[in-house]
Amino acid sequence: MSAGSGIPTRSRAGPFGRHMWSRRWAKDFESGVDRNEVSGGRQDARRGRVVSLDHSGRTVRCDVEGSRPLPFTVEFEFAPIDSTDSDALRRALGDEEQGVVGALTGEFSDTVGFLLLPAVHGDTAYTCRCPVQPGPCRHVMAAAYVMVEWWDVHPEALFALRGLGAEELGVVLGDGAGDDETVSYDVREALWGSDPLLPVIPRPEPAGLEDLLDAPVARRLAAAASADPLEQLRVVADLEDFLEAFSRYGDQ
Ligand SMILES: [Zn+2]
Numbered sequence: 001m002s003a004g005s006g007i008p009t010r011s012r013a014g015p016f017g018r019h020m021w022s023r024r025w026a027k028d029f030e031s032g033v034d035r036n037e038v039s040g041g042r043q044d045a046r047r048g049r050v051v052s053l054d055h056s057g058r059t060v061r062c063d064v065e066g067s068r069p070l071p072f073t074v075e076f077e078f079a080p081i082d083s084t085d086s087d088a089l090r091r092a093l094g095d096e097e098q099g100v101v102g103a104l105t106g107e108f109s110d111t112v113g114f115l116l117l118p119a120v121h122g123d124t125a126y127t128c129r130c131p132v133q134p135g136p137c138r139h140v141m142a143a144a145y146v147m148v149e150w151w152d153v154h155p156e157a158l159f160a161l162r163g164l165g166a167e168e169l170g171v172v173l174g175d176g177a178g179d180d181e182t183v184s185y186d187v188r189e190a191l192w193g194s195d196p197l198l199p200v201i202p203r204p205e206p207a208g209l210e211d212l213l214d215a216p217v218a219r220r221l222a223a224a225a226s227a228d229p230l231e232q233l234r235v236v237a238d239l240e241d242f243l244e245a246f247s248r249y250g251d252q
Pocket of ligand 1: 072128129130131132137138139140
């Protein structure tokens with residue numbers, strides 16, 4: 001079998017999925033599937049026989065080269081996140097280290113990953129246009145592996161795949177916003193506003209210069225300026241005056 005011209009997988013051997021949650025999904029997807037389809041799918045994925053991956057809303061579509069001149073189209077459709085998980089998601093997003101905006105750009109914890117992850121049985125539907133039905137056939141398996149690696153690179157895609165577009169995210173995050181300021185902001189603005197997507201980094205109060213220049217340093221500077229103890233005290237006093245004036249200047 002020759003190598004295809006499709007999307008190369010990172011994984012050259014063993015399981016697919018770099019994150020705990022993506023690896024789990026791939027493993028769950030394999031469970032109960034005929035071993036031939038699993039190894040055929042792994043081979044196809046690694047040989048670049050998945051030639052495209054497109055997504056729209058909750059749907060992912062891949063073309064996979066098979067035994068016919070034209071590739072077979074595989075389609076996955078994921079169920080929208082349910083209200084229990086979306087409640088848990090809202091709480092989890094409030095605790096994220098990178099903040100909500102960070103999470104929306106794909107910087108999220110495994111906790112959020114598992115909450116967003118569609119269950120293989122129940123939340124995941126798939127079809128393939130090849131004759132081997134109902135499947136999952138090797139084409140579906142190959143597409144699934146490539147999709148898992150796509151999730152690894154773009155975890156934020158899971159929000160849309162679970163039906164969490166800008167408006168729905170606004171509802172999920174806005175719910176109960178009164179008691180949690182972290183999540184009460186305009187999601188639409190954050191996702192598609194004119195400002196670049198950057199994690200929210202709390203701006204620390206600027207440290208007073210007095211804090212930066214501690215007493216031993218001031219004493220050393222004074223000692224370097226003069227051998228006379230009285231003169232040294234003056235130097236320290238001058239330094240303190242200067243720093244005080246300087247920090248007042250910085251406050252303006
Ligand atoms: Zn198929």
